[in-house]
Amino acid sequence: xxxxxxxxxxxxxxxxxxxxxxxxxxAEEAGHEIVVETQGSAGSxxxxxxxxxxxxxxxxxxxVEVRDKDRFVHLPTVTSGVKKAISGADQLxxxxxxxxxxxxxxxxxxxxxxxxxxxxxTASKVRGWLxxxxxxxxxxVAAGGLLIALGFALGGYQITEAPAVTExxxxxxxxxxxxxxxxxxxxxxxLLVPVLAGFIAYAIADRPALVPGFVGGLVAVETNAGFLxxxxxxxxxxxxxxxxxxxxxxxxxxxxxPVLVLPLIxxxxxxxxMFVVVGQPLAAATTGLTNWLNGLSGSNAILxxxxxxxxxxxxxxxxxxxxxYAFAVAGxxxxxQTALLIMxxxxxxxxxxxLALALxxxxxxxxxxxxxxxxxxxxxxxxxxxxxxxxxxxxxGDPLRVxxxxxxxxxxxxxxxxxxxxxxxxxxxxxxxxxLIGNPLGYLVAIVAGTLVSAVLVIALKSxxxxxxxxxxxxxxxxAATV
Amino acid sequence: xTDQLITADLVDLDLPSTGRRxxxxxxxxxxxxxxRVTDLTxxxxxxxxxxxxxxxxxxxxxxxxxxxSTAVTVPSLAFGRSTTGVDFGAEDGPATLVFMIAAPExxxxxxxxxxxxxxxxxxRKTFKQELHDATDAAAVADYIQKExxx
Numbered sequence: 001x002x003x004x005x006x007x008x009x010x011x012x013x014x015x016x017x018x019x020x021x022x023x024x025x026x027a028e029e030a031g032h033e034i035v036v037e038t039q040g041s042a043g044s045x046x047x048x049x050x051x052x053x054x055x056x057x058x059x060x061x062x063x064v065e066v067r068d069k070d071r072f073v074h075l076p077t078v079t080s081g082v083k084k085a086i087s088g089a090d091q092l093x094x095x096x097x098x099x100x101x102x103x104x105x106x107x108x109x110x111x112x113x114x115x116x117x118x119x120x121x122t123a124s125k126v127r128g129w130l131x132x133x134x135x136x137x138x139x140x141v142a143a144g145g146l147l148i149a150l151g152f153a154l155g156g157y158q159i160t161e162a163p164a165v166t167e168x169x170x171x172x173x174x175x176x177x178x179x180x181x182x183x184x185x186x187x188x189x190x191l192l193v194p195v196l197a198g199f200i201a202y203a204i205a206d207r208p209a210l211v212p213g214f215v216g217g218l219v220a221v222e223t224n225a226g227f228l229x230x231x232x233x234x235x236x237x238x239x240x241x242x243x244x245x246x247x248x249x250x251x252x253x254x255x256x257x258p259v260l261v262l263p264l265i266x267x268x269x270x271x272x273x274m275f276v277v278v279g280q281p282l283a284a285a286t287t288g289l290t291n292w293l294n295g296l297s298g299s300n301a302i303l304x305x306x307x308x309x310x311x312x313x314x315x316x317x318x319x320x321x322x323x324x325y326a327f328a329v330a331g332x333x334x335x336x337q338t339a340l341l342i343m344x345x346x347x348x349x350x351x352x353x354x355l356a357l358a359l360x361x362x363x364x365x366x367x368x369x370x371x372x373x374x375x376x377x378x379x380x381x382x383x384x385x386x387x388x389x390x391x392x393x394x395x396x397g398d399p400l401r402v403x404x405x406x407x408x409x410x411x412x413x414x415x416x417x418x419x420x421x422x423x424x425x426x427x428x429x430x431x432x433x434x435x436l437i438g439n440p441l442g443y444l445v446a447i448v449a450g451t452l453v454s455a456v457l458v459i460a461l462k463s464x465x466x467x468x469x470x471x472x473x474x475x476x477x478x479x480a481a482t483v
Numbered sequence: 484x485t486d487q488l489i490t491a492d493l494v495d496l497d498l499p500s501t502g503r504r505x506x507x508x509x510x511x512x513x514x515x516x517x518x519r520v521t522d523l524t525x526x527x528x529x530x531x532x533x534x535x536x537x538x539x540x541x542x543x544x545x546x547x548x549x550x551x552s553t554a555v556t557v558p559s560l561a562f563g564r565s566t567t568g569v570d571f572g573a574e575d576g577p578a579t580l581v582f583m584i585a586a587p588e589x590x591x592x593x594x595x596x597x598x599x600x601x602x603x604x605x606x607r608k609t610f611k612q613e614l615h616d617a618t619d620a621a622a623v624a625d626y627i628q629k630e631x632x633x
Contacts, residue, residue, distance in 0.1 A: 010536060013586050013595065014549050017602035018541075025606070041551075041586070042595035063537070086606060087542040 001032045001056045003096050004047060004075070008039040008062035009082045016040035019061050019085035026089035032097065039067055047071065057100035059092050061085035065396055076100050132203035133196045133234055134326050140195055141329050141427040144188030149426035149436040151182025189332075193217045193230035197237065200230075204238025205245060208258045212237035212266035216274050223279030226286035227330040232278055237270045290334045301341065301418045308342065309349035309414025309450070313406040316353060317389040325350070329427045337423070344424035344437060347386050348447050349414040351430055353406035354383030354390030355447070356454030360462075363455070367462040372397065383451075386430035394458075401461040409454025416446035488597055489560040489627050492517055494620035498563035498581060503534075506569040507548050510561040510583040519559040520585060526554040530583070538572020545605065546571030546578030555587040558598055562623060564614065580614055600631040 005023050009015035020036040027034035035051055038044050039062070046068070047055075057076040060066050061084065076099035078092055085092055151159050155178025162179035170176040194217030201213025213234050220229025241262055249257050296304060311324035328346040331339030361368045361376025368376065375393045382390025395402040420442025426433045434440050493513050499505040511527055514520040529552040533539070539547045546569060561583040568577025582605065586598055604610045610630060617623045 011533060011549060011551060011586075013551065013598045014539075014547050014584055014602045014605075017599040018606045021603035022606045038599065040595070040599060042599040083537075083541070 001097055001100055002051075002054050003027060003032055003034040003057055003059065003093065003100075004051065004055045004072075005034060005036045005059040005061060005085075006039060006066050007036060007082055007085060008064050008066060010064055012040035015063070015082045015086065017042075019082045019089070022086045022089035023059065023061070023092065026093045030090065030093050030097075032093060034093075056104070057096040059085070059096050061092065076103050129200050129203040129235070129238065130231070131322065133198075133200035133231075134322060136199040137192055137196045137329075140188050140191055141332070142429075144185045144192070145332060145426040146429060146433070147181045147185030147188065149185075149424075149429075149433060151178045151180075151185060152425060153436050154178035154181065190221065193221050193227060196227065197230040197234035200234025201237035201241065204235070205241035208245065208262035209238050209241035209266065211263040212241060212270040215267045216270040219271050219274035219279065220282070223275065223283050224286060225274070225279050225282035226334075228286055228289075229274065229279065229282045232282060233270060233274050236273060237266060240269060241266050290331075290336055290339075296338055301338070302415045304342070305345040305349075305414035305416075305418030306411040307414070308346050309410035309412070310407050312346060312349040312388060312414070313353050313391075313410035314403065316391045316395060316406075317387075321350070321388060325427075332425070332427055340423035340425055340438070341418055341421065343427060344422040344443065345414040345417040347424055347428070347430070348417045348422070348443060349410035349450065350388040351383050351386045351447055352409050352413045352450040352454055353388055354379035355451040356383075356406060356409050356458065357391050357394045357402070358383060359451055359455040360458045364459045364462070367459065369397075384431045386428055398462070402458060405457035405461060406454045408457055409450040409452075411450075412453045413446045413450025416449055417443060420446060422446065487624075487628055488558060488601065488631055489562060489624045490517065491621040491624045493519075493559065493561040494623045495561070495563040496617070496620060496623070498565040498569065500565045500567040500569055503546075503548075503569055503571060506546075506563060506565065506581055507531075507583065510548075510563050510581065513561050514555075514559055514583070514585055517559075519557055520552075520554050521556060522554040526550075526552050526585070529554065534572075540571030540573030540578055541605075542573055542575045543611065544568065544576065544579040545573070545611070546581045547584060547602075547605065548581070549584035549586070551586045551588050553588045555585045558587065558595070559585045560598075560601060560627065561585070562614070562627065564617075580611060597631055601627070604630050 005020070007016045007019040007023070009019075016038050017040060020038045023036055024034055035047060037047055052071055055075055057078065058072045060069075060072075060077060060079045061082050062079075063082050076096070078095045078099055080092055155162065155175050159175075159178050159182045162175060162182070165176065165180050165183055169180065194214045197217030197220065198210050198214035201209035201216075216233025216237050217230045220226065220233050223229065225232075244262055244266065249261070253261060308324045308328070311320050314320045324346055328339070328343045331342050358376045358379035361373050361379075365373060372394060375390075379390040391402070391406055395406070420439050422440070422443040423438035424433070424436070426436060434443065437443050495509060495513060499509050507527065507530055511520065511523060511530070514526070515523045520526045529550040530548050533550045534548060539549065541547065548571070563581040563583070565577075565579050565581065568579050569581060570576075571578045571581070582601075584598060584601070586595070613626055614623060617626065
């Protein structure tokens with residue numbers, strides 16, 4: 001068998017290399033080939049694509065986060081602490097061989113490319129498509145939402161009634177400026193559903209799917225099918241074009257397939273289905289959702305706030321966090337009062353995890369490594385800017401203590417924000433949009449309360465298990481920012 | 484200063500067995516006398532901090548107190564042997580071979596390669612046996628130096 005191993009320890013001068021040596025010796029004795037990547041202080045030589053492609057299994061023997069782990073997604077994996085690799089290298093080799101026999105590595109005929117393309121199942125593919133769509137939507141939401149919020153801040157809540165700026169713009173009137181902001185924001189918001197649909201389709205079937213997706217999304221807006229309609233249109237357009245691309249076109253028109261034929265036929269079909277078949281039911285569903293949101297009040301609303309808070313903190317910018325965030329942003333386009341409450345709760349709950357860890361590293365320095373303390377200083381700003389990812393370095397180093405703590409605090413914040421009736425019209429901005437928030441004082445109280453809860457919990461849990469807590473290296477956040 | 488990782492005066496074949504701290508202290512003082520460690524207090528604190536993170540004792544009677552420290556001037560190894568053993572927190576009992584690895588903070592890759600080579604030898608049976616059987620300090624230093632190939 002061809003095995004790979006990565007060894008890494010906190011100081012990077014002793015155990016890393018001892019483990020590598022022990023694994024090499026044990027592999028040789030058992031008659032297997034092994035290549036070890038020592039991620040230590042003497043520098044490490046990364047595996048070559050050929051080695052990665054030819055490997056049967058990998059052993060990760062590390063007490064700190066292994067770098068660039070996503071290179072190994074296609075391989076059966078055995079993980080252990082680094083000490084275990086020194087004293088029980090032969091057992092690890094046995095386990096790796098057993099793992100490789102039980103579930104052989106995924107291979108592709110093209111070495112190198114094989115690594116990235118293998119793996120994801122249908123569910124994660126669908127999630128990938130949706131997240132691509134959402135990631136393109138978020139800048140529209142952010143820019144549009146902030147413009148709308150500024151319009152309200154400048155011109156009051158009657159700004160929705162203001163005459164269109166095309167009918168006259170007074171350079172000296174703040175109402176005119178407010179109307180300009182609001183109407184620009186509203187236009188940007190009008191693009192949300194088409195952009196979502198377009199880029200979901202794009203994620204599935206590339207450029208030819210863009211037009212059917214966008215137009216399908218526009219139909220969703222036209223029929224009041226909203227975000228649900230956009231999702232359906234995007235998936236429909238993507239799926240249809242993906243299938244149509246497999247057609248064998250006659251030579252004469254093969255060249256114009258992607259620029260003319262596919263977009264034309266695709267748009268006609270997707271648009272037709274959206275208008276005639278799915279538009280009405282989806283519009284009904286969207287209305288139902290909106291009514292349900294508006295009907296939520298009192299303890300139900302507070303429970304919803306707590307739930308969204310749990311989701312925001314659970315994976316700090318991952319799919320669960322994004323699901324809660326997308327739910328809130330989808331609500332914004334309905335402009336219902338409850339939707340604004342939800343948006344406020346979601347943002348507050350997304351701000352507390354980095355803030356809480358920043359606080360914890362400040363008041364209990366010794367519980368954290370030097371790297372974590374540095375991350376803590378940055379986390380103040382990240383939290384204040386509603387970039388939940390700021391908590392990732394801490395959670396990566398110690399997930400079992402950090403994640404439950406920040407979830408508890410975010411739930412408190414989400415519930416309190418709902419209870420205080422804070423509202424938010426912008427989908428992002430952190431403390432910088434607090435002047436635009438309804439009941440800003442209650443909002444701050446909610447954030448501070450959740451931050452304190454999380455910080456106290458983290459400190460308590462870390463103190464309990466202090467012996468194993470600190471590691472010297474913590475990977476930088478991988479995910480892009482929340483927006 | 485020298486390019487040698489270890490010299491005869493960094494070898495203690497009769498390490499105090501009264502406890503981990505005493506053993507660490509004895510080896511650290513040898514490093515200081517050799518001019519390889521400037522600030523003994525700082526160095527001991529750094530060693531202790533690493534030890535607190537996770538004990539450095541390994542199965543098979545080995546302890547490897549180590550750290551990267553600003554108090555270290557050149558990558559060094561101090562070696563101690565104890566007949567009764569010193570507890571370094573290994574599951575199977577006290578350590579009879581103690582390797583104190585001192586690395587300068589921000590040492591360059593060449594330096595670290597020497598230490599990596601040393602760490603690799605530590606898991607070899609012949610290496611350990613040779614050190615158990617050695618009778619004088621100079622021979623130990625020569626043997627280790629030769630093995631890491633510096």
